[in-house]
Structures are given as C-alpha cells and as structure tokens.
Amino acid sequence: MPSYIDETAERYVRAVGPEHDDLHAEMAAFADEHDFPIIGPDAGALLRSYAAATQAEQVFEFGSGFGYSAYWFLQGMADDGRIVLTEIDEAELAKGEEFLSHAGLADRATFEHGDAMAIAHDYAGPFDVVLIDHQKSRYADAFDLIRDDIAPGGVVIADNVLYGGHDYHDSLDYVEGTGDLPDDENVRGIVSYLETVREADGFHTAIVPVGSGLAVTVRDGA
Numbered sequence: 001m002p003s004y005i006d007e008t009a010e011r012y013v014r015a016v017g018p019e020h021d022d023l024h025a026e027m028a029a030f031a032d033e034h035d036f037p038i039i040g041p042d043a044g045a046l047l048r049s050y051a052a053a054t055q056a057e058q059v060f061e062f063g064s065g066f067g068y069s070a071y072w073f074l075q076g077m078a079d080d081g082r083i084v085l086t087e088i089d090e091a092e093l094a095k096g097e098e099f100l101s102h103a104g105l106a107d108r109a110t111f112e113h114g115d116a117m118a119i120a121h122d123y124a125g126p127f128d129v130v131l132i133d134h135q136k137s138r139y140a141d142a143f144d145l146i147r148d149d150i151a152p153g154g155v156v157i158a159d160n161v162l163y164g165g166h167d168y169h170d171s172l173d174y175v176e177g178t179g180d181l182p183d184d185e186n187v188r189g190i191v192s193y194l195e196t197v198r199e200a201d202g203f204h205t206a207i208v209p210v211g212s213g214l215a216v217t218v219r220d221g222a
C-alpha cells in the first residue's frame with residue numbers, strides 16, 4: 001500500500017504507534033496471505049479511540065471483510081455495545097465470525113451477509129460510529145442513507161480517502177480547481193463523498209491521513 005508519509009516516518013510510527021494483540025496479528029497474517037485490504041493498525045486504533053470516546057453502544061460497518069476493523073471497534077466500545085458487520089462475501093463473513101468467536105466477542109456482533117446498503121435499511125440506529133469501507137462509488141449514498149441515524153456527537157468514518165483502489169494524486173488538480181476529474185469510478189466516488197460530507201449541514205469533517213486516509217465526520221449536538 002502506498003503511504004502519505006516517508007519510509008522513515010512510517011518506521012517511526014510503527015515503532016511508537018499502536019500494536020496488534022495476538023488475534024489482530026493473526027488476522028493481519030491472514031490478510032497478508034490472502035492479499036486482503038484491512039484498514040491496518042494506525043487507522044484501526046483510531047476506530048477504537050472513537051468507539052471509546054463515544055462510549056459506543058451501536059456501531060455499523062459498510063464492508064467488514066473478516067472482522068479486522070470490527071475487532072478494533074469492539075475493543076473500544078461500551079461493554080454491552082453491539083456492532084453490525086455487513087459483507088457481500090459469505091466466506092469472509094464466516095471467517096469474521098470465527099475470529100470474533102475466538103475472542104469471545106461474537107455474541108456482541110450481528111453478522112449480516114449481503115449488500116450493506118440494503119442491510120442498512122433494516123437498522124434504525126442511533127449509531128454512535130459508522131464505518132464506510134465498501135464500494136467507493138457508493139460512499140456518498142451510504143452517508144445519505146445513515147446520516148439521520150447518527151447519534152448527536154456520533155461519528156461517520158470513511159476509509160481510503162487518500163489511497164486504496166485509487167490515488168489522491170489523480171484528483172489533486174480537480175480539487176484545487178485546475179483540472180478535470182478523471183473518468184474513474186473510485187476517484188469520482190471518493191471526491192463525491194468528500195464533497196457530500198463537507199456540505200452536510202450539522203456535520204463537520206476532518207481528513208486524518210492515517211492508513212489509507214480517513215474522513216472523520218462528526219454530527220453536531222453531543
């Protein structure tokens with residue numbers, strides 16, 4: 001994965017930053033083995049922090065893979081907090097259930113196989129934290145779908161706003177107003193998402209360049 005920081009800074013962050021516990025290390029090894037794009041420890045630890053800061057009772061994920069990001073959330077959430085994992089790939093979801101069972105956490109998770117957008121319609125919130133990490137072309141629609149279900153002070157986190165199936169350099173000229181938007185669905189999806197959250201009344205967004213880049217959008221009114 002490319003990085004926004006240079007190699008030395010990355011080594012420094014790895015040396016002083018959050019570490020994997022045994023289960024996260026096992027999941028990361030599984031991701032390496034299968035070339036699967038997990039959110040990684042720096043972004044993952046931020047998910048844990050937001051879950052802890054909001055004392056999250058309810059978390060929803062668009063695109064859960066085999067539960068790596070969900071495990072970070074569960075480490076920060078309220079003791080009785082629950083998380084909904086959604087995943088289009090049944091085998092990945094089953095692997096997630098297996099991993100979270102090993103940690104004794106599967107009973108705090110709901111494993112939903114299918115299209116995350118369709119599944120989201122069945123949940124009313126309020127959500128303390130939502131992770132958007134599925135198809136970039138649908139990020140903005142995902143935000144529009146759940147924005148009214150975010151608790152006051154709740155947080156929507158979108159992964160891959162800098163990298164991950166696209167590279168922010170591709171839209172730099174466009175966002176600076178000096179060039180066109182490339183005809184690429186991932187690039188367009190991310191730009192559209194960032195425009196959507198920036199214009200959303202009652203929400204404030206910060207771009208946090210950890211991992212592949214997170215957009216952290218907080219709902220006013222805590």
Ligand SMILES: C[S@@+](CC[C@H](N)C(=O)[O-])C[C@H]1O[C@@H](n2cnc3c(N)ncnc32)[C@H](O)[C@@H]1O
Nearest residue numbers: 038039063064065068069087088115116133134
């Ligand atoms: C980047 S991975 C998620 C990684 C996970 N959040 C983590 O860090 O552990 C994206 C996942 O979204 C899934 N996905 C793609 N489209 C989806 C959809 N419409 N509904 C649910 N899952 C979807 C993919 O199968 C893939 O496993």
